[in-house]
Amino acid sequence: MGNNWTSKVFLAVLKLAALAAVVFVGLSFRSADVKKLSFDFRNEVGNDFEQQISEIKENIQNKFPELQGIVQKKYQWDYNGKSYFVSQTLYDSVYNFYKSQPKTYTYFSELPANWEEEYYGMFIGQNEKDSSIVNLSGAIKEIGEKNKLSKDQIAELVLAFVQSIPYDDKKAENILSKTGNETMSYPYELLYENKGVCSDKSFLATVLLRSLGYGTTLFVYENENHMAIGIQCPEEYSTYGSGYCYAETTSVGNKIGIVPELKTGVGKAVGEQQLEYFSEDQNSSDGKVVLTEVKIFQKTVGEEYRGIIQTIKTNKEIETLKIEISALSGELKKLKNTVDEYEKDLADRKKELDKYLKNDEVDKYNKGVKKYNEVLEDYKDEVKSYNDKVALYNKKVARYNYLIKL
Numbered sequence: 001m002g003n004n005w006t007s008k009v010f011l012a013v014l015k016l017a018a019l020a021a022v023v024f025v026g027l028s029f030r031s032a033d034v035k036k037l038s039f040d041f042r043n044e045v046g047n048d049f050e051q052q053i054s055e056i057k058e059n060i061q062n063k064f065p066e067l068q069g070i071v072q073k074k075y076q077w078d079y080n081g082k083s084y085f086v087s088q089t090l091y092d093s094v095y096n097f098y099k100s101q102p103k104t105y106t107y108f109s110e111l112p113a114n115w116e117e118e119y120y121g122m123f124i125g126q127n128e129k130d131s132s133i134v135n136l137s138g139a140i141k142e143i144g145e146k147n148k149l150s151k152d153q154i155a156e157l158v159l160a161f162v163q164s165i166p167y168d169d170k171k172a173e174n175i176l177s178k179t180g181n182e183t184m185s186y187p188y189e190l191l192y193e194n195k196g197v198c199s200d201k202s203f204l205a206t207v208l209l210r211s212l213g214y215g216t217t218l219f220v221y222e223n224e225n226h227m228a229i230g231i232q233c234p235e236e237y238s239t240y241g242s243g244y245c246y247a248e249t250t251s252v253g254n255k256i257g258i259v260p261e262l263k264t265g266v267g268k269a270v271g272e273q274q275l276e277y278f279s280e281d282q283n284s285s286d287g288k289v290v291l292t293e294v295k296i297f298q299k300t301v302g303e304e305y306r307g308i309i310q311t312i313k314t315n316k317e318i319e320t321l322k323i324e325i326s327a328l329s330g331e332l333k334k335l336k337n338t339v340d341e342y343e344k345d346l347a348d349r350k351k352e353l354d355k356y357l358k359n360d361e362v363d364k365y366n367k368g369v370k371k372y373n374e375v376l377e378d379y380k381d382e383v384k385s386y387n388d389k390v391a392l393y394n395k396k397v398a399r400y401n402y403l404i405k406l
Contacts, residue, residue, distance in 0.1 A: 064129040068093040077164035098186040137211035152307035201249035215302035261288040344378040
């Protein structure tokens with residue numbers, strides 16, 4: 001092809017990590033700055049364009065390295081109350097290969113309307129010489145079958161595996177602070193580094209589920225700089241009526257089909273299991289961000305996940321529990337204030353009784369003791385009511401935590 005052709009290729013630098021797709025420079029879809037060449041060379045490229053692109057892809061395939069520098073990885077994760085383990089042999093040479101692969105989108109003259117489709121496709125397209133994803137998905141499937149898991153449960157097992165990979169807080173911080181020096185990672189990079197942000201983990205979940213035959217898609221939230229995946233499911237139960245059920249990858253325990261909130265300033269989903277038993281010292285929850293407008297990319301058709309049918313039923317109980325727990329929390333705060341007032345009143349009365357005793361004021365003391373005991377009985381009733389409410393609160397929290405656990 002020659003340097004003359006490549007010198008005329010216009011690069012739109014897309015520095016994306018946890019979803020910051022940017023054309024040319026920047027870290028947000030919304031601030032995309034598309035710049036156009038001052039000349040038109042489409043006629044010069046002519047009909048050879050598709051052939052040239054094909055040759056580039058073929059060249060990338062041919063460059064796949066020899067397997068050198070063995071790195072043994074062992075992953076552990078929990079699913080449905082049980083721990084699972086899987087080992088994977090990775091290679092320094094393959095990691096360095098993916099590290100050096102294109103993370104920019106190249107186009108001629110006009111930015112194509114489907115550039116985002118093509119861009120995300122770069123990260124989830126599989127190199128035919130790389131068997132790592134097939135090996136890993138096959139190993140997880142085998143583990144699931146040995147444990148007598150259903151097809152739906154094996155899909156959940158895969159998601160739980162990806163959720164368990166540590167979230168890269170530092171990378172997320174750099175993205176959200178718009179330092180401009182972060183890029184999205186290929187699935188192999190994520191497995192090798194054993195950490196990543198929402199886009200990295202979404203790409204890995206996508207290729208693993210596709211390897212098992214499931215239809216998948218990518219859910220992109222530009223306003224919140226977030227990405228999640230969708231797994232094909234019955235349309236009547238699907239998220240946004242898309243034919244795909246939302247699946248969160250950034251925090252442990254989020255069930256398929258439930259769209260979570262995000263932690264403010266972190267870009268990570270709020271883990272559903274984070275509800276705690278009642279404590280008088282507990283603080284109000286941190287600020288949360290609700291996901292808004294979604295874009296959907298890279299749809300594929302395959303096997304359906306049907307576990308969503310039971311999840312929908314369970315989710316109704318979960319939502320009811322959320323309302324009840326919130327109401328109980330308010331009642332407990334009021335009861336605690338009442339109990340505190342009784343304790344202060346009793347303490348003041350005790351001081352007064354001690355003074356009567358010291359001054360030999362027997363009549364005043366006897367009258368004061370009678371009133372003190374009456375107040376004490378009322379106090380005991382309030383304490384019992386408070387403790388009963390705490391027990392009910394904790395019972396509902398325990399049920400909630402059981403239901404939401406993947």
